[in-house]
Amino acid sequence: MTPPTNRLQTLATGDRPQERLEKHGAGVLSDSELLAMLLRSGTKGHDVLTLSNRLIAEAGSLAGLIQWRETDFKKLKGIGRVKALQLITVMEVARRILAHAGSHTPPLIDSADKAAEFLRAYTHGLVVEKFWVLCLNRKNRLIKCVEITSGTASATLAHPREVFREAIKESASAIICAHNHPSGDPTPSSADIKMTRQLRDAGQTVDITLLDHVVLGQTGSDPSGLGYYSFRSAGLI
Incomplete structure (x- = not known):
């Protein structure tokens, strides 16, 4: 059987991702080439560019990888534990950058919909519950978003x-608390x-x-169609 072609070896030196990066900057690289730069190497029979293309194809896009877990990455031949953890770390960095963009x-x-919109990047792709407190000043502008706990796939708790x-530490005048439901249905539990x-x-x-406690879910799984549940809107605060 003919061995698979190593795509890196078939490229002219000046066309290889690292040389193009050094000469023209990261903006000229394709998604698969950027991912290849992170992976650095492939395995026998699977060069790094082919491996990168397969990852993106399986996820549907580079952005789709932000939802992947260690087990998802390791399903592909050539991705072991170390590379999987490396990629998870990169995706978490991307998630946090998105959360703080702008x-x-x-x-x-000052409302549940603004809190839900702000936290959308934090909750994207999460498979466990997390609890956040948004510390606000007297004008309801954000001082700091603090993650209080990170729980299991079924439950998380936050003690007052x-x-x-954290609110006192940040000299907050008000807070909005929020946590996510990985199931996508933001309907609160009795514990909530x-x-x-x-x-x-x-x-x-x-x-x-x-000001509010917002339970974050997904629009498609929310009976109300909002994608979140507001305790204040429900008259429970």
Whole structure:
């Protein structure tokens, strides 16, 4: 059987990704070439460019890889544990950059829809529950977004002590709490309702207003079609 062609070896020296990067900058590289630069090497019978193209094809796009987990990457021959973890790290960096894009001016977050929009990049592709507190100033502009906990695929808990410790640390006048439901359905559980009442009462004690608690899901899985649930809109705060 004829061995597969090594695409890197067939390219002229000046056409190889590293040489083009050094000469013209990263902007001239294709998605697969950028990914190849991260992977650095392929395996026997699978050169790095072919491996990169296969990854993008399987994910549907370079952006699609941001949702992948270690097991997804390791399904492809040539991706072992080290490379899978390396790629997961890169995708998490990309996720965080997206979350903070355009954040030079502190955003105004005074409603559930603005909170959901701000946190969309944080929740993209998550398969576990996370809990965040948005610390706000007197004008409801964001001081800091703090991740309080990261739980399992089925549950996560946040204690009022941890939430308001961060709010006090940031000298917040108000907060919006948020957590995601990996299932996509943002309908709150009984535990979510109980926790929200505890947060509301704790906020009154320390004189920091709980503006809302937003449960983040996906539009297609949300009975209301919004993609999120607002405790304030529901009259529960």
